């Protein structure tokens with residue numbers, strides 16, 4: 001068969017993502033790509049996970065600038081956290097993940113959490129080699145985000161609606177948001193969570209364990 005030499009950046013990303021998936025799966029690692037707006041609570045959920053998830057895992061955190069979030073995860077008592085500074089890029093790429101997993105002892109972990117750059121658009125369509133792409137929403141963002149930013153919700157198999165402790169203070173129609181998620185993906189699994197109270201997060205972590213077994 002003729003070898004394709006001129007491939008697009010997107011095709012190259014997808015080829016590397018497929019290789020990442022193979023490398024990670026061959027090591028028995030279940031990988032989760034976490035996507036949501038800036039401030040929706042991605043790092044907070046990972047800090048909670050560091051304290052409540054009794055499994056072996058590593059975290060890769062992508063941000064435009066700083067290693068603040070990976071430092072937060074390390075400070076919460078979890079040593080295996082790695083930062084990627086994109087230097088302006090609005091999403092992580094499969095190549096960035098490839099370089100980072102070369103630093104991780106893959107035999108020592110069963111899960112890899114990737115916190116993508118805070119953004120509801122750009123990270124949605126870039127495969128990193130994950131097993132599960134999840135969307136994180138939060139109450140203060142407003143309840144129309146699923147309708148306005150469909151790309152993520154067409155692809156995410158799980159949606160976490162975070163900061164539900166703030167529901168009583170804000171006008172947010174959570175049933176409407178859940179219905180919107182189901183329009184984009186009728187099979188989506190939805191968790192209502194709060195890092196402040198811990199509500200829903202243990203259910204999400206139990207679901208993760210089931211998914212890895214499956």
Ligand SMILES: Nc1nc2c(ncn2[C@@H]2O[C@H](COP(=O)(O)OP(=O)(O)OP(=O)(O)O)[C@@H](O)[C@H]2O)c(=O)[nH]1
Pocket residue numbers: 036037038039040041042043044045069117118119162163164165166193194195196197
């Ligand atoms: N009330 C409330 N606040 C929360 C909850 N989860 C996170 N927060 C707060 O929301 C703010 C942003 O949380 P982060 O975890 O930094 O959000 P992020 O999604 O990682 O943000 P970026 O990395 O910048 O995209 C912090 O002040 C958290 O304490 C929650 O469930 N309830």
Ligand SMILES: [Mg+2]
Pocket residue numbers: 042043044069115
């Ligand atoms: Mg963060």
